[in-house]
Amino acid sequence: xxxxxxxxxxxxxxxxxxxxxxxxxxxxxxxxxxxxxxxxxxxxxxxxxxxxxxxxxxxxxxxxxxxxxxxxxxxxxxxxxxxxxxxxxxxxxxxxxxxxxxxxxxxxxxxxxxx
Numbered sequence: 001x002x003x004x005x006x007x008x009x010x011x012x013x014x015x016x017x018x019x020x021x022x023x024x025x026x027x028x029x030x031x032x033x034x035x036x037x038x039x040x041x042x043x044x045x046x047x048x049x050x051x052x053x054x055x056x057x058x059x060x061x062x063x064x065x066x067x068x069x070x071x072x073x074x075x076x077x078x079x080x081x082x083x084x085x086x087x088x089x090x091x092x093x094x095x096x097x098x099x100x101x102x103x104x105x106x107x108x109x110x111x112x113x114x115x
Contacts, residue, residue: 004032006034006036019043026049027043028040037109049097052092052093054090054093056090059085059086060085060086065081065100068095068098078098
């Protein structure tokens with residue numbers, strides 16, 4: 001996706017319909033991408049996982065559909081639709097889709113100069 005301008009509002013609709021859950025796969029779509037934040041929508045089939053990793057940015061994750069286990073610093077959290085996880089910068093985390101699911105991930109650049 002092209003860079004999203006900081007000074008221009010944007011509406012992105014039909015996201016779940018445009019990113020169907022694919023059998024035995026994890027797919028993603030970047031929805032917003034600018035120096036301040038990045039919004040990514042994920043579609044994950046049951047059993048799919050994102051192995052432990054971290055981000056230098058602060059991250060907010062919201063489960064939109066299905067169920068998943070989201071492990072933060074070794075502690076497993078079972079998420080249902082609507083649940084939110086906040087990750088401090090550099091926090092180790094991993095994800096396993098317990099059911100087919102969609103999640104939205106927002107990465108915020110806490111240290112960027114936004115002149």
